[in-house]
Amino acid sequence: KIDIIYQPVVSLLDKKTIGYEALLRGPAGTSFEDPFTLWRWASEAGKVLELNEIYYKSALKKTDFLKEEDYLFLKADPDIMPKKYFRTLEFLKETGLNPSRICLELPERVSVQKTTNIPDALEQIRSAGAKLLINDVGEGYSSLKALGKLEPYFIKIGEYLSHQVDADTEKQMLIQTIINQ
DSSP states (O other): OOEEEEEEEEOTTTOOEEEEEEEEEOSTTSGGGSHHHHHHHHHHTTOHHHHHHHHHHHHHHTGGGOOTTOEEEEEOOTTTTTSHHHHTTGGGTTTOOOGGGEEEEEEHHHHTTTGGGOHHHHHHHHHTTOEEEEEEETTSSOOHHHHHHHOOSEEEEOHHHHTTGGGOHHHHHHHHHHHHO
């Protein structure tokens, strides 16, 4: 009873939709409807790989609305990146979707802590053509050095840095530093 909601991802450069983020939702009307509760349960139960497999299969079932140039943004957990199913993009095999249209989102707070565990998986994923995105930059505990080491194709600025950025020169300078990194 997993549901997927597709949220548009818009480029700040030209304000055009560049793709859609697949967001996982559990069964409606239950505590698992909240994705954080669902992922936390999966982690505590040792079922992160299984939930990720369900998430990817569900997200990839309904991609016929995507335009040829659209990316599909999928959440990625660094704990599963070394698993063959994930690092070889095995979850794409039955879809016909080109790996170059897939963008895997790592949360900033998790990805930076675990970069030493996943470099081979990242290289395989990139070699297959998929893109890497660091999500919620400015919300976690990363350093610019760590972000640079991951070499993301996209960066999503988190709410802390983006909220009222027009009136905060310190936030503007931080974002400019990230862009120039």
